Amino acid sequence: xxxxxxxxxxxxxxxxxxxxxxxxxxxxxxxxxxxxxxxxxxxxxxxxxxxxxxxxxxxxxxxxxxxxxxxxxxxxx
Amino acid sequence: xxxxxxxxxxxxxxxxxxxxxxxxxxxxxxxxxxxxxxxxxxxxxxxxxxxxxxxxxxxxxxxxxxxxxxxxxxxxxxxxxxxxxxxxxxxxxxxxxxxxxxxxxxxxxxxxxxxxxxxxxxxxxxxxxxxxxxxxxxxxxxxxxxxxxxxxxxxxxxxxxxxxxxxxxxxxxxxxxxxxxxxxxxxxxxxxxxxxxxxxxxxxxxxxxxxxxxxxxxxxxxxxxxxxxxxxxxxxxxxxx
Numbered sequence: 346x347x348x349x350x351x352x353x354x355x356x357x358x359x360x361x362x363x364x365x366x367x368x369x370x371x372x373x374x375x376x377x378x379x380x381x382x383x384x385x386x387x388x389x390x391x392x393x394x395x396x397x398x399x400x401x402x403x404x405x406x407x408x409x410x411x412x413x414x415x416x417x418x419x420x421x422x
Numbered sequence: 423x424x425x426x427x428x429x430x431x432x433x434x435x436x437x438x439x440x441x442x443x444x445x446x447x448x449x450x451x452x453x454x455x456x457x458x459x460x461x462x463x464x465x466x467x468x469x470x471x472x473x474x475x476x477x478x479x480x481x482x483x484x485x486x487x488x489x490x491x492x493x494x495x496x497x498x499x500x501x502x503x504x505x506x507x508x509x510x511x512x513x514x515x516x517x518x519x520x521x522x523x524x525x526x527x528x529x530x531x532x533x534x535x536x537x538x539x540x541x542x543x544x545x546x547x548x549x550x551x552x553x554x555x556x557x558x559x560x561x562x563x564x565x566x567x568x569x570x571x572x573x574x575x576x577x578x579x580x581x582x583x584x585x586x587x588x589x590x591x592x593x594x595x596x597x598x599x600x601x602x603x604x605x606x607x608x609x610x611x612x613x614x615x616x617x618x619x620x621x622x623x624x625x626x627x628x629x630x631x632x633x634x635x636x637x638x639x640x641x642x643x644x645x646x647x648x649x650x651x652x653x654x655x656x657x658x659x660x661x662x663x
Contacts, residue, residue, distance in 0.1 A: 381550070
């Protein structure tokens with residue numbers, strides 16, 4: 346189950362940021378992976394669509410790595 | 423649409439590409455601390471990071487010369503930045519005034535704006551590659567009113583207008599010092615299909631601001647927002663009343 350979520354998260358990141366899945370590690374920083382702010386925003390929208398839940402923007406401050414996204418989804422979805 | 427204020431690029435800004443500065447030794451424009459920071463930047467972002475710092479420092483030194491008649495070396499103006507916070511500019515002399523700076527880079531191209539905090543308020547700038555947006559993305563960052571304006575634009579001008587709206591919102595968020603932890607839909611821009619801005623609202627509250635933008639090589643949009651918070655802000659309110 347946890348592995349499924351991890352794969353799903355990596356798939357969304359890879360598709361919305363336009364980067365190879367292999368380059369995405371659990372401790373990769375989102376800021377480093379994202380080529381620009383528009384792509385980063387597209388990623389947020391893609392997560393909202395995938396998990397059918399609106400992201401609380403104030404909470405984004407706490408998200409640094411891919412692992413943090415997984416924890417956020419586990420807690421909030 | 424009432425054209426209350428005509429916006430123009432009045433504050434200082436500059437743009438550099440990495441190609442222009444690649445031969446400049448790092449030590450001439452980076453402090454020792456910045457050189458340590460630079461080593462930790464991911465490889466793909468190093469060039470833009472350098473170009474952005476170079477721009478900002480050039481602008482800061484020019485402003486210091488104009489306002490304080492002080493000649494300062496590029497490496498003496500130290501720029502640090504914490505996550506989700508505005509970059510901070512440390513000056514090599516004591517003063518009760520601070521410089522408000524904003525940096526942005528897209529690939530190897532970078533822009534920066536600098537303002538005297540007390541006199542000019544807060545500044546934010548952004549550079550974006552002009553692109554086409556999917557409708558669901560547009561809906562996510564534009565208000566219904568902005569979408570209406572976008573629909574009226576010519577087909578060939580839609581990508582420019584959509585990128586411009588994004589870029590101005592981003593520049594405003596940078597001026598505020600919040601970045602993407604604030605939903606871009608809270609901001610509404612009054613704009614006509616030709617790209618003339620007539621107002622900016624944040625959560626339905628009018629913000630006294632100057633907005634400027636330009637297109638570079640038909641490929642990039644550079645935009646700048648100056649929030650007129652202090653004396654300029656009061657003057658703006660007096661005028662519009």
